[in-house]
Amino acid sequence: MTALAVSTVIFALRPHPTTRRLALWLPLVRRIRAPHQGRWALPGGPLDDREDLAAAASRTLRETTRLTPDYLEQLYAFGGLDRATGDAERTVSIVYWALVRPEDTVAGAVNVKWFLADELPELAFDHAEIVEYALWRLRNKVEYSQIAASFLGRTFTIAELRGVHEAVLQRPLDPANFRRQMESSGQLVATDEFRTGGRHRPARLYRTVPRP
Amino acid sequence: MTALAVSTVIFALRPHPTTRRLALWLPLVRRIRAPHQGRWALPGGPLDDREDLAAAASRTLRETTRLTPDYLEQLYAFGGLDRATGDAERTVSIVYWALVRPEDTVAGAVNVKWFLADELPELAFDHAEIVEYALWRLRNKVEYSQIAASFLGRTFTIAELRGVHEAVLQRPLDPANFRRQMESSGQLVATDEFRTGGRHRPARLYRTVPRP
């Protein structure tokens, strides 16, 4: 028999503990039974008979982080024969990836811990490869879509959006060129509000265009 | 309970019966039992316990067309609640898409018929949407990758490759610009052979670069 499960790679953006710069974090769940007991694994679980695949991903996400995703997309279905769980039953995992916005530092469920995306512990099963693939997809997609705004609130400055891009891509971007690209993308709408308080000219707040 | 199946959208390029220009074809299987009995559906079947997901896709492809895929990639996992098969059991389908090169017009299995991709009959389940999505992926991917060569033989002229692109994208491409793009892509290697026989200058034969 073949078991079917849904897992989710959940990304959030929070400051790095030492450098204080924005970095990618993701929550993992400590396995409490064999196989791979004690190892960290992606949040997930079996598919309920009465729910959608995306709903199952959203549910396990909520159960582990108490958050609702600001972006959710199917990543890949993994079904290699090396995924046997102990008693010779192979598990096919349909993996989603999600972006969440941790407004307040919510307390997740027990056995859940957030890790820096580039400082992960040893993971159970083939989850390390899955996270690598999810990171690759995130870094690709951030360059040609507007998902970066999913890490931010309803309105944001272009510099804040650039900060998200820089954290995801791990390289500095030219502020002027980034602004031009965003403004010409047609995906941003200028509001008449400004972010004041800094020792500098106030920055205009933008929001993403409503879905078409 | 939730059943698990693997289906494949199989594309081939053959001349259009009336215009004689290259067009996309795909094979469908006539369903012999309820639900959707008599309707046409994507080739597929349950997942064997001893095989990979891609192996299952490759196997059903071979069983229905007697061909081996020149390109095979996972498309998406479909698991909507509307996919119940008759007796209330929902089926999660992991769908692959494939490109094949029908060298000789092979005879497929019974109840299999090839259709023009833009003249499909009414399909079973949600297979019409799946085919639409596969077509979208094919048309996208042909523009930034070298999969078009999977429709051709080991060597081919740039004009033949352009013919594939034009058939997939359904619009004419400038021969000179297409040539330059292909030559600068680094994905093609010139051979020292030429295709002669036409009433014109012989065309150099190329092949794709070996996998890195």
Added chain:
DNA sequence: ACCAGTAAAGGTGATGGTGACTTTAACAGG
């Protein structure tokens, strides 16, 4: 033997986007 037709192959100039860089605007703090 030569010419006409055809498609391969290569070249040219305008255009638009991008990257590196500069300049001006507008605030907070001393």
Added chain:
DNA sequence: CCTGTTAAAGTCACCATCACCTTTACTGGT
């Protein structure tokens, strides 16, 4: 009121692309 800082706008060189043109080299017919 000056200074530091970042926002926002502008400038310029460069490169890829597109539409178009020219040359090359073959086949088939006269």
